[in-house]
Structure formats: structure tokens, C-alpha cells
Amino acid sequence: MSRTFVGWPAFPQAAAVATRDAQLRANVARATGTIRAKRAKLVAERPDWEELRDSAAALKDDVLTHLDTYLLQVEEKVTAAGGTVHWARDAAEANRIVTDLVRATGEREIVKVKSMLTEEIGLDNALAAAGIDARETDLAAAIVQLGDDLPSHVVVPALHRNRAEIRDIFVREMGRHGRPAPEGLSDDPPQLAEAARLHMREKFLKAKVAVSGANFLVAETGTAVVVESEGNGRMCLTLADTLITLVGLEKVVPTWRDLEVFLQLLARNATGERMAPYTTTWTGTTPGDGPQTFHLVLVDNGRTRALADEVGRQALRCIRCGACMNICPVYERTGGQSYGSVYPGPIGAILNPLLKGLDDPQTASLPYASSLCGACNDVCPVRIRFTDVLLELRHQVAEGDAKVKHPGEKAALRAVGAVMEHPAAWNAAIRAAGKAGPLIPKKKLPKPLSGWTDSRIVPGIPKESFRAWWERTDGGTE
């Protein structure tokens, strides 16, 4: 069994540890800085960028509004094209369906195309429990799997690792799972890529079963689409006899013309490329060409819960480009694992609570894992207003039906609010603050404010407030 995020600490505790890790901070800052610069350059090439974003957001909203219709259309088209469609309410059901399908083939080692959904539901561990070894073939996903690590980014899951660390993982682990790393492997990127290529190729050629996700499902033809950079996806999607594809309910686009909008946005925004190197599409099965058995598993796992949230449902527009985490100043300093989920960064801070509910302390800490700076809003290709959703989720904790509550904070803010509403009380409070100023410790505030003085001093409170000055000088005229 590989590691999971189960039992992960709440964001402030996890982040406190991560921010002290200088190597992690340097790795993440270097990687996100590089992707940010590439993205900015390529986005600037497109004079119609803002219109593309408008179209993408509108298309996704249309899909979410008519999801029932589009999903039934997908089922009809995929079935007509020779595929089998399965519906899974949650992670357990999805894992059971896939495990049974693989078991029926008799295969014990299968290959995987990187898929956020299978990471979300913990498919690799579920298969391992059934004695099936599912090997990741995306380079970064393989680094995470070989190192028994956890992902930290939706596009670049090993973004927190530098090349020296990757070399060590390859040398140590490759031989335990197939072809060992070549003798004398250095941390030179081409050498690392070649080592991975040789290790993977053996698996591609041997595997009879492949598991993938999909970036999009085109409803009008029942076509699944995978967008990737390395060609490992193309190998899995074409060489296996049996292909099992798991897709979240929200991944539908109505037509091929709509798909065009997203293909123009995705690679530019995700990796700073004009187009992804590999875009693979398939529709059911084709005799004599590619996998002869195709299963499509449509997974809910909290998506209908998110859909019911009027403000939060916009998070289901997400196409997993990762731009929100690349631009996020919080993510840059904590790395992705601090969010305790395969979905980190701003999208993780909203999507996890929407999918799971705000009923455990870890998930309920995520809407607060943001300074509300809004940089993510500006780079989102589907115009998710992250700050609106974060505020809505905080409201659900503060005043809504979330199980996690902060009664002390609520009482304190109510008390402050009551004073602020009453002019005489507020006037007295401001005057008292000026008098109390010298008594307030500048270097060490008590809890729950002590975090402020960990890295800052408290400003001095002037003896004379603005209102006292105004009154004394008649508005500065005396």
C-alpha cells in the first residue's frame, strides 16, 4: 500500500512544517516561476484570450445546467460505439467496478495514464489490495509512485522534487518494479528521461490492461479525449487489449466545436505550450485497431454535492490546468501536500470542501488557506471566481450548516460588531485603545493573536485617535 492523505493535519499545521523546509520552498518556487513565465508569454500571443475564457466558462455552465441530458447522451453514444458504460456514486463503488473488471481479465500488472480522478478515489491502493499492481507511466506520476511519495500538483505531481532527488529515487526503486536504472545514472535531465523511457517501455509492451482518466468527453459522439505531453498516454490508450477509463461527471463537452475552445486554452495555461504534444481521442472500440474492450466509468464522488452549491458549483468548470497553483503565493511557500489532498492550491481549497463537505477539521481548514489575494481569479481559463467561493465556504463554516465551527471566533467578532454598531460605545472603545496603547505588548501578543508577533511587531497605538484630533482641532482648521 502506498501513502495516502488520510489523517493529514489541518492546513495551518501542515503549512507550518512545509514553510520551514528550505529545499521544498526552493524547488516549488523555481518550478512555479518557470511555468508562470512560459504561460504569461504564450497567453500574450492570443488577442482573443479573454473571449476564449468567456466561451469556456459559458460552455461549462451550460454542461453543468444540463448534465443529466449530456451524460445520457454520452452513455448512448459510447454504448453504440461498442463500449460499456458504468456509473459510480462514490470512490468505493468506482474502485470496486474497476477491480472487478481487471480481475475478470486475469491480469496482475496493468499500466496507467496519469489521472487526477483515480488519485482522488485511491484506485492504485484499491487495486493493490486485490493483488493488482497498477504502474503509473507519466514521468512525474511514476516519480511519485516509485518514491512512495504523494502528489503536490495536478499537472506536475512531482514538482516538489528536484533532479538530484529524482535520480536517487530511480536508482533506488526502478529495479524493484522492473528494469533497473542504467549504471552510473546522473541527474542530467535527458539521462533521467531515458532511464524512465526504458523502464516504461517494457511495461507498455507487456500490459494487456490500461487504466486512464479523460480530460474531456464529447457528448455528441461519445468520444473520450486525453491531453498529455510524453506519449505515455498514447502508448497505453492504443497498445492495451482492454482500456478502462474513469471520468468525473463534469468532464463532458457538448460538441467537437466546443472541444476546440478548451484545447486552445488548456496547454497554454497549464504548461505554457501552444498545443499539448499528444491529444488522443477514441470512440468506443474499432475492430482490429486499438483496445478491443472499452469500459467507461462515470464517477460522481461528491460532484452532485458540489453542483447543489449555488456559488461553489463554478468549481466544476475546472479543467485541471494547475495555473491557479502556479500563481498562488500561498502554494509557492507551502507546496501542494500541505493541502492534504491530490487537489492542492486554490482549486483544492474550494473543490475539496465542495466534494466532501466541511465536516472534518482538515477539509474545513482549506477555505482559510488563502489571503484572498485573487491572483488565481485572473489566470483561471474557465473564470472560476475562487475568492467568491472561498468566502462562501467560510460563510458556511461561520454561519451555515458545516459541522466544524469556531465558537470563540464567532463570539469575539459578534462582540466587536456590537460595539461598532453603537456610536457611543465605539467612541469610547477608540479612546480607551489610545490609553491602553502603552500597555499592549509589542513583541508578543497572547493567543489567538500570537501568530502575528511570530514575525512582526505590533504598531504603536497613538495617544490621539483621528476622531479625537478632529474634535480637538475642528477638523484640522484650528
Next chain:
Amino acid sequence: MRTALFVTCLNDGLFPRSGQATVKLLRRLGVEVEFPPAQSCCGQMHWNTGYRAETARLAAHFVKVFGEYDAVVVPSASCGGMPGEAYERAAETVGDAGLARAVRELAPRVHELTGFLTDVLDVEDVGAYFPHRVTYHPTCHSLRAAPVGARPYRLLRAVAGIEFIELPAQEECCGFGGTFSVKNPAVSGAMNADKARHVLETGASVLAAVDNSCLMNIGGRLAKDGHTVRTMHLAEILARTRADGPVLDLPHSTRELTR
């Protein structure tokens, strides 16, 4: 035009000089502001932490205090943004349609200071004199939530004697974020450390912004580390004239010395 000053609770209690500078500056430009003493807080801390019922009460208070004015000037982009960004939603949450209507009507008359100067008064050169080396941090609210765009830069560049230095990585958040700074002190502190480092890289003796909350954050870090860079609300720079002379304990800008 009856114009009110909403000084903000933070400026009232902790940064009265910014409020005084705003009054002085506006008076020089021919605008006599009133200070309704019943004013208190915009409710931003409540809103950003999720407390909408409390925000609605403070919104109602804001309407009661400022509803009759033709213009309300606010020396803060984040507090000044509250009526337009939050009040209607807060009113809807508590089901107060009358309040929602009232804030919708009032919000367009609430102006962040630099927007009031450039758009309502139509001035860029406010007659200020500030012969010191200054850098400027565009706060997230003034940059993205209620964007003031190039206005603060235009106002700063028109100041006589000023030596203006661009802040590296200026668009990145300083890490304040209201209650974020106490709920997530480690990340907030890490973000702030980088911001403070960038400020020091400019060699400026003054860091300016349109929000004292962010300046309190960055300034608190600079002071803790023993640096002498001063944080000043933009209004305090714009309010000074040749008659005031240079700020005595600040180094002169090199531009002024070579003149």
C-alpha cells in the same frame, strides 16, 4: 457636493496621520470633507471570515451614517471596496431587501481616495513635494478586487522631488489577508518576509500603499528585523508641499540632491 470622509476604523485608532493627511490634501484641492462621528468599521474582517449577518449589521450602520452624502471618500482600497463588493450579498444573506437596495444605491458614491482624486476631481499633480526615495506596493485589493490601475503611480510620479523606484515582484500579495495572518501565521510570515526583502532591494526609505493594513504587516516585519524603511499611506506623501519641506529624519532623494 456634500462629501464625507470614511476614515476606516484602522486609520482612526492606529493611523490617524493618514486620515489627517487625507483631510489636508482634499482641503488643498478645494474639498471640505465632513467627518460623521457615528462611523466605525466597514465590516471587512467579519465578511472575509465568513460572518455575513454581522457584515449586514455593519452595512446597515454604514448606510445610516453615510446614506445622505453625495460622495464618501475612503483612504483604503479594501475598506472602500466593501460597499460595492460585499454589502448587497450580505443583505441578501439575511433577507433584507431594503438594505440591499440601499447599498446598491450608495455604493457608486463611495470612492477610494486615489480614484476620487483622478476621476472625480480630475487631478494628477496635487501640488505635492516629497524629496525622498519611495517605492510602492500595489495592495491586492487595489490591484485585483477593486482595481485602481495606474492611478496611484500617476499621482506619485507627479510629486515634485520624488525618486520613485518600482518594487520587484510588486503584484505578489504581502501575506496579510486579515484573519489569514493569525489563522495561518507561518505562510503569512513567509510571504511577508519575501515582500520585505523586495522592499529592501529597492533601497527606498519609504514604502507607500493605499492600504494601511498591508503596510502594518510589511512595516511590522521590517521593524522587527531592525530596518528603518518607513511605511506611509500614499495620502501622507500627497499631502506634503514645499512649505512643509522635506521630512527631517528621512534621507533626501538623490534626484533632489543632483538638481
